Amino acid sequence: MALAKRFRKFFGSGDFESIASLKFIQKAVRGDKLLSTEALHPQILTARSVAKLQRLSREIGLGIGLVFYIRNQPEWINSMYCHGIRRMYHADGFPAFARSWFVQDNYKTLDLCKKFENIVNSGFQTKFIVLGGARRSDPVSNLLNEIGVAFEPSKLVPVAAGSSNIQPGVKGIWLSKSCKVICDLLGVETSDLRFKARKVRNIAIKKNWHLERFFGFDKDLYEETANHFGPTNDAFARQFLGGSWRDHFPLKSVVKNEYLGPVDCDELLELKESFVEALVGMNFPSARLDEAIQLFLGYAKENNVHASNLRDCHSYG
Secondary structure, three states: OOHHHHHHHHHHOOOOOHEEEEEHHHOOOOOOOOOOHHHHHHHHHHHHHHHHHHHHHHHHHOOOOOEEEEEOOHHHHHHHHHHHHHHHOOOOHHHHOEEEEEOOOOOOOOOOOOOHHHHHOOOOEEEEOOOOOOOOOOOOHHHHHHHOOOHHHHHOOOHHHHHHOOHHHHHHHHHHHHHHHHHHHHHHOEEEOOOOHHHHOOOOHHHHHHHHOOOOOOOOHHHHHHHHHHHHHHHHHHHHHOOOHHOOOOOOHHHHHHOOOOHHHHHHHHHHHHHHHHHHOOOOOOHHHHHHHHHHHHHHHHHOOOHHHHHOOOOHO
């Protein structure tokens, strides 16, 4: 990961000399060298970045090939929503967030033909791997097989839950959103909080909240999203994936799964304690903690379908 971050930094600044001096580049090996980082992909999709990649290839004397994972837009949007909430970037409602991706004019677009247009016209050898499609399989094995790397599958070790980019589940999403709402009400900049992406997730793992995954799409929104991207998805799939998009990502029956707030006083107490644990772990201003707790209790009581069950929870204030 540190190597990927350094490569991304040097590439962004055009410091090809520093890239060429990386041990990763200098080390003589048989076969290909693999550098993997999700954070790099937006940086290499523009026409300007393609030209930089071509120049980099010449300067380091190595051919460059590119491999991208392709996901179904609803799954990707759901994941982005969860991790955006977890990192407290926003507190948007899910339907508005999902539809905001229907029209994107830059590299963030989910129109795959537009997203990868510069890359596929660049001359670089480019491969696309289906992630989470109809024929689900291990994505690391798929990547190694695609680039022709021999490996022993039994040697692949799963990442521990505490180290992975796991979503915190329906309660964790609700709690993270609550933290963001309360911080905004108090004028506390969430960008100044430390470890904000980890604290609620760690609580969720400890309490097994992560086992009940958040999914924001109901049937209508799921089909609306699939239909919006349908024509360009099919064109992309037939050119680069073989067959139609539906061959890889068939429409499925979906069930919306979200947490609607505490159902009783005991659950409210549990969430209040988790809220305090999260804020303290994020180095939230201690002088404002009591005020934050009162706002949280009001939010929890008023903004869920079980509000009538919480009217007598005065002892938790």
